[in-house]
Amino acid sequence: MKKIALSIILLPLLIFQSCTTKKQMLYLQDLDRYTNTTINYASPVIQPNDILKIDVGDLNPIVAAPFNMNTGSTNSQNSVDMMKLTGYLVNPQGTIMMPILNEVKVGGLTPANAEIKIKERLINENYLVNPTVLVRVLNNKFTILGEVNSPGVINFSEESISLLDAIGLAKDLTYSAIRKDIKLIREVDGKRMVYHVDLTTAAWMSNPNFRIRQNDVIVVTPNTLKVNSGGLIKDPLQVLGIAASLTAVILLIVK
Template sequence: MKHLLLVVTALFFLNSCASKKEVLYLQDIDTHGVGTIDYQSATIQPNDILKITVESLSPEAALPYNRSVAQGNMPRDLELMRLDGYVVSLNNTISMPVLGELSTRNKTTRELEEFISNKLISGGHLTDARVDVRLINAKVTILGEVNKPGTFTYTEQNMTLLQALGLAGDLTINGERKDILMTREVDGVRKVTHIDLTSAEFMNSEYYFIKPNDLIVVNPNNPKVKSSGFIGNVGTVATVISLVLSITILLTR
């Protein structure tokens, strides 16, 4: 009976343990992690909020093309910047002072900068226009087996998947590192991919850098799934062991 108790306890712990290969990140980084980084700029999407600043050697000449005279070098609260920003319509357009409605379709922030600058110069508005466009409401949602699930706003132009997971406090020990689910919506099309964080191969893919509105889901690993089922907690384990012992006593009488 004593040996049976030890066997049951051992089986429980073996069933709930994750192996080293299931836990460590980027195990083959020496062979797959070396290479040229392909920085990617996301195209502007509907509901994006853009901060657009037009500058000139003559500050007064650029004022009519800025939404607020408060724009400039003064530090501003991010929430105030969003309220004063340009919201991209569902038709992929924004409306700027003087210039009117402009299309943002299939353009990155850099391409929109060039487009507005050329329009200002070719239209005779400014001879030395300098335009800065920033996306100020980029966000990523991270759910599942992470320490701080939620939706996170960021202002970096390029943020990696690992940096995004860092915002969520990293995966818990129960997170499935070999099958991170990511959904991405671009121009009305949803893409779904699965990423193995134990391998560095994803660092050479289009999913190394996240894009605004990405959804990242970390599912529980097999030990977590198993432990949340038949053997979910210490109380359940005690009940199972007690039941086994009771049956054993009855059978050995």
């Protein structure tokens, strides 16, 4: 009698648990089909609220000095934070205010193109003869929410990172995450774009739109079991533990 009761209770649970298949869980299942494919990169553009570090150089450092902000030493994290506080904040119109040059329009330009624009102004306005200009965004960050082990706002120092890098920085997806529909939200030219990524295939990896850029938001949706549980069950495997406890109680009652 006990074996029959145990089978009746556990069989539906085991069938339910098996509904989460390997095809729903494993990343990049067709990765071998995309080996040796070309990797495409697209440089992100400068947007409002970016904080820029701009270094102007010349063979004679004295003549270049007036075009640089004094940010002090860069040997510690405190210095990085100080550079953010004293860096060039891009206003909603996409402009910054530089010493002597005054207003410079950089919004919508890549950092490399901003370097060219500033260099041309320095030469054309007869300030410097052969300057060097370095532009870098100091406050690169993305937000990742939902079914990841460490959600939140995460900083990165590169111009862009891969989506897999971003998920790795968030300590991977949870068991309850839907891997076939990761949502990537991005603002482009004043418009909000939403991309959908299926992590079970590698088809998306060559698309430069799916590299994570400044201010991107990643949303990972929970599966049906997690939604229906109202968040009480964080891992479907907990169902089996609860079922085992209920089975033990039922068997004691039957006995």
